[in-house]
Amino acid sequence: MNIRWSRIVPQLALSPAVFLTLVAFVGSIIWTIYMSFTRSRRLPDYEIHWDRPFVQYERLLGDKAWSISLDNLIVLAFGSMIAILVGFVLAALIEREKRGEDFFRTVFLYPLAVSLIVTGVAWRWVFNPQLGIENFLHELGLTWIDFNWLADGETAMYAIILASVWQSSGFYMALMLAGLKGISDEIWQAARLDGVPLWRVYVEVIIPMMKFTFLTCAILLSLGVIKAYDIVVAMTNGGPGQSTWVPAYFTINAMTNKGNLGYASAAATMMLVITLMVFLPLVLITAWQQRRAKKGADT
Structure with missing residues (x-):
């Protein structure tokens, strides 16, 4: 009887959360x-017009603003991958130099404690020509430098990427640092005895051994990019024009500004499809790699 209750009680405790x-x-x-x-x-309006049930999707696929949002999503995704690279480099430097590890880890993780809204506002000040980097450089006499990226539709997305990388690099650094600490010291000692250059050790040994860490970072990055909204609102509010619209901003704008629930729902559903198209392959690859590694360990 006690054994049965020990199994039932945890399920009962979890049932409200599951519900x-x-x-x-x-x-x-x-x-x-x-x-x-x-x-x-x-x-x-819960009535479906069966003569044209996909009318919202037809409008969506023909909407130029939606096309711009998808293009910006791709740019943001590839640009944000820099955060994983920066995180790995920082983790490698901290791991190799043990002194001050706690200090530097705290410093690089600090941006993560700041919300994306605060990050966006801070970086909007940085790009402000009267207050930020451009003003500082002009005071030094470098008057030909133009750093007002947020005012130009061609560079505004790159400003958002730079702020996103600054905010998230510390997080990926922590994940990479955990992965590096799981690597045996014997590998480093063997490479040192064989005289293998350090960069070859990382490229040919360390990075392949950390493939699960990189896949985890890629999964988290993809989810963060697809739902990106806060930092866009804080830095540009979608401008100039529609140059920094992303799918999340498009969806919320369709609901709040246009007051079109059906259209916003279609955009949200497309975001779900995009998420599944990116997320599921990464999860399946991770599961396949883990199964393969387990079989290799058993043999």
């Missing part, structure tokens, strides 16, 4: 997908 997850998360996803097939405006 809330099903209602608030899964239920919301199903409701949003359903709304995307309706012609709802500010208020829900």
Whole structure:
């Protein structure tokens, strides 16, 4: 009897959380997908016009602002990969130089404690021509330098990428540092005895051994990029024009400014599809690599 209760009690304790997850998360996803097939405006309209059930998706695929959002999403994704590279380099430097590890780890992790809104506002000041880097350089006599990236639609997204990399590099550094600490010292000693250059040790040995860490970082990065919204609002509010729109900004704008629930639901559903297209392959690759590594260890 005691054994049975020891199994049932944890399940009973978790049941409210499972119920809330099903209602608030899964239920919301199903409701949003359903709304995307309706012609709802500010208020829900649960009638589906079966003659054209995909009307919202047709409008979405023909919307230039949505195309701009997808293009910016790709730019943001590739640009944000720099954060993983910077995180790995910082972790490698800290791991090789043991002195001051706690200090530097705290310093590089500090931006992570700042919200994306605060990060965006701070970097908007940095790019302000009257207050930021451009003003500082002009005072030094370098008047030909133009650092007002946020005012130019061609460079505004790169400013957002730079702020995102600054904010997230410390997080990826912590993950990489944990992966580096899991590597045996015998590998470093063997490489030192064989006279192998340090860069070859990292490229040919360390990085392949840390493939699961890199995959984890890639998964987290992809999720963060797809839902990027706060930092865009704080730095540019989608401007200049629509040059820094991303899917999350497009979706919320369709709901709040245009008051079009059906259209916003279609955009949100497309975001879910994009997330699954990126997230599931990475998860499957990670699971396959883990299974392969386990079979290799067993043999």
